Amino acid sequence: xxxxxQSPQSMFIQEGEDxxxxxxxxxxxxxWLWYKQEPGEGPVLLIALYKAGELTSNGxxxxxxxxxxxxxxxxxxxxxxxxxGIYFCxxxxxxxxxxxxxxxxxxxxx
Amino acid sequence: NAGVTQTPKFQVLKTGQSMTLxxxxxxxxxxxxxxxxxxxxxxxxxxxxxxxxxxxxxEVPNGYNVSRLNKREFSLRLESAAPSQTSVYFxxxxxxSGRRNQPQHFGDGTRLSIL
Numbered sequence: 001x002x003x004x005x006q007s008p009q010s011m012f013i014q015e016g017e018d019x020x021x022x023x024x025x026x027x028x029x030x031x032w033l034w035y036k037q038e039p040g041e042g043p044v045l046l047i048a049l050y051k052a053g054e055l056t057s058n059g060x061x062x063x064x065x066x067x068x069x070x071x072x073x074x075x076x077x078x079x080x081x082x083x084x085g086i087y088f089c090x091x092x093x094x095x096x097x098x099x100x101x102x103x104x105x106x107x108x109x110x
Numbered sequence: 111n112a113g114v115t116q117t118p119k120f121q122v123l124k125t126g127q128s129m130t131l132x133x134x135x136x137x138x139x140x141x142x143x144x145x146x147x148x149x150x151x152x153x154x155x156x157x158x159x160x161x162x163x164x165x166x167x168x169e170v171p172n173g174y175n176v177s178r179l180n181k182r183e184f185s186l187r188l189e190s191a192a193p194s195q196t197s198v199y200f201x202x203x204x205x206x207s208g209r210r211n212q213p214q215h216f217g218d219g220t221r222l223s224i225l
Contacts, residue, residue, distance in 0.1 A: 041219070099155075
């Protein structure tokens, strides 16, 4: 299957700091998604991206669809304790399957 | 606003036992999916159903079967459970993809342990 490399694997940051994470794939994708998962729950969609170069915001979250169509980025500004969780990227090419990254675990220290 | 509902939430099985995981969605979505989530490996697709009446293998289908019972329900069956199938299983649904690949909405998962 497709390989999605997500980095960093984990982050420990102070409240108020900005966060950046990224995802790269071995092939071109037509859609990139970013999810957040909290303990004991399923992933919840944060942002969906459909076009190369697209930049989309959802509150303090901003995600970008890379120009090469092989990468995507998620930024969180002014982090707060409730941002804690695991963030997953997912990408989809021409088929029906989404492929998921291995996740970035975010810890926010008050 | 139930969204995607999975049952049971937790289950412990002995090796060789069979089990069916249930999933239902109330969003009138055409496509449904089953994933497993293991530590450090993200989500891997087991099977999916692009529309009612069709099912297709995903990345890790061995040891599983699925049934798309109707538009709302998509079940995952383990015929003879093995310890390697200990995992958290997630069901998801989405609109049938057209010009845009619609995002998936997930249930809260079934935590399955096989001894």
